Amino acid sequence: MSTPTMDDAARVLADPSAYADDERLHAALTHLRANNPVAWVDNPPYRPFWAITKHADIMAIERANDLFLSEPRPLLATAQADDVLKEQMAAGMGLRTLIHMDDPHHRKVRAIGADWFRPKAMRALKIRVDELAKRYVDRMRDVGPECDFVTEIAVNFPLYVIMSLLGLPEEDFPRMHMLTQEMFGGDDEEFQRGQTPEDMLAVLADFFNYFAQLTASRRANPTDDLASAIANGRIDGEPLSDMDTASYYVIVASAGHDTTKDAISGGLHALIENPGELERLGKDMSLMPTAVEEMIRWSTPVKEFMRTAAEDTEVRGVRIAKGESVYLAYVSGNRDEEVFDNPFRFDVARDPNKHVAFGYGVHFCLGAALARMEIASLFTELIPRLDSIELAGTPELTATTFVGGLKHLPIRYSIR
Numbered sequence: 388m389s390t391p392t393m394d395d396a397a398r399v400l401a402d403p404s405a406y407a408d409d410e411r412l413h414a415a416l417t418h419l420r421a422n423n424p425v426a427w428v429d430n431p432p433y434r435p436f437w438a439i440t441k442h443a444d445i446m447a448i449e450r451a452n453d454l455f456l457s458e459p460r461p462l463l464a465t466a467q468a469d470d471v472l473k474e475q476m477a478a479g480m481g482l483r484t485l486i487h488m489d490d491p492h493h494r495k496v497r498a499i500g501a502d503w504f505r506p507k508a509m510r511a512l513k514i515r516v517d518e519l520a521k522r523y524v525d526r527m528r529d530v531g532p533e534c535d536f537v538t539e540i541a542v543n544f545p546l547y548v549i550m551s552l553l554g555l556p557e558e559d560f561p562r563m564h565m566l567t568q569e570m571f572g573g574d575d576e577e578f579q580r581g582q583t584p585e586d587m588l589a590v591l592a593d594f595f596n597y598f599a600q601l602t603a604s605r606r607a608n609p610t611d612d613l614a615s616a617i618a619n620g621r622i623d624g625e626p627l628s629d630m631d632t633a634s635y636y637v638i639v640a641s642a643g644h645d646t647t648k649d650a651i652s653g654g655l656h657a658l659i660e661n662p663g664e665l666e667r668l669g670k671d672m673s674l675m676p677t678a679v680e681e682m683i684r685w686s687t688p689v690k691e692f693m694r695t696a697a698e699d700t701e702v703r704g705v706r707i708a709k710g711e712s713v714y715l716a717y718v719s720g721n722r723d724e725e726v727f728d729n730p731f732r733f734d735v736a737r738d739p740n741k742h743v744a745f746g747y748g749v750h751f752c753l754g755a756a757l758a759r760m761e762i763a764s765l766f767t768e769l770i771p772r773l774d775s776i777e778l779a780g781t782p783e784l785t786a787t788t789f790v791g792g793l794k795h796l797p798i799r800y801s802i803r
């Protein structure tokens with residue numbers, strides 16, 4: 388194939404520090420959407436890829452899940468980390484979660500946990516979620532009148548929810564907390580265990596050891612929780628392999644935690660920066676469902692996933708060769724001027740709001756209903772009790788190409 392010229396703006400997508408600078412990131416994405424919506428990016432230590440920045444193209448690629456595959460490169464990682472993953476896959480070791488898989492295997496594995504995310508299960512969990520929301524808003528009152536909303540509240544609440552869904556004991560919270568941060572904040576020095584792929588493997592090994600014990604205990608004594616469903620899940624009559632079992636816990640524990648934390652803290656930040664919208668929501672709490680969607684669009688906690696072309700093909704007239712990867716820029720899709728009126732306006736009543744923050748197609752976020760319920764529950768408890776709120780310092784974003792958002796949100800407030 389002919390070597391495409393690289394647009395300098397596209398380079399930011401393969402630069403973790405750009406994700407910690409909203410203005411820089413959005414300036415580059417706005418430029419790409421207008422001028423180079425299928426842009427070649429070659430920025431070591433990452434292997435090259437095509438950056439897809441238009442909403443319609445992201446959806447079309449996700450819909451064509453037999454042409455654009457998750458394997459072997461489901462997300463942006465350094466070439467070295469890609470190679471480690473490939474070696475592990477070849478050896479039948481290492482992380483192999485839903486996001487790494489393609490149909491038909493993916494569909495069967497997804498079905499094992501799916502019931503636990505359906506409306507019936509959500510209704511059963513709601514009481515617990517509301518109770519936890521109240522606990523964390525009470526905590527906000529107790530630690531006030533100032534706190535770092537991310538580290539005090541937003542990190543802990545979704546982790547407790549996910550642990551409740553899995554059926555894990557509360558005393559395991561600190562261990563899970565550290566592991567999920569090390570896993571998802573991987574590019575950001577504040578959360579790294581170390582710099583090398585081996586350090587990342589050590590984080591994975593800790594996750595696996597913890598969950599191997601859990602599988603053994605739920606197989607011996609099944610209980611009524613998601614952990615038991617996973618431990619006792621079967622595919623074509625066979626139990627899940629140890630690797631698939633452990634990977635399932637890892638995806639649920641990690642995907643369900645930092646993502647929701649980022650949406651909650653990004654949502655509160657947007658409300659503080661747009662006091663008119665906070666007041667509007669406070670006066671009409673029936674806007675909560677659209678407000679929650681807007682918080683998710685606005686913060687877009689999952690920055691990207693990738694797919695690899697199984698055949699030569701084209702996107703928007705640009706030739707994509709078999710084996711080349713496309714980067715789905717959800718952050719960009721969610722600010723696409725062709726889909727959203729005034730996309731840079733935070734509007735708690737935005738409707739329609741067809742954001743792609745949960746992805747699309749067969750990999751559409753399994754926990755979307757849970758995430759929505761959690762965010763709604765927290766803000767339904769918080770907003771009526773809030774007399775005032777403002778920033779008490781400069782918010783800071785995580786430097787990561789994958790799942791990220793605010794890592795610090797210093798606030799000053801008065802709450803009942």
Ligand code: HEM
Nearest residue numbers: 485486642643646647650689745746747750752753754758
């Ligand atoms: C606001 C919060 C969340 C956001 C923005 C989010 C976003 C995403 C995205 C973008 C994907 C990939 C979709 C695709 O490839 O098309 C995904 C997949 C997934 N999410 Fe979420 N997520 C959130 C919360 C949760 C929660 C609370 C859970 C609960 C455990 C969860 C579990 C999963 C799982 C298991 C997958 C893999 C699905 C598959 O590959 O079939 N997520 N999520």
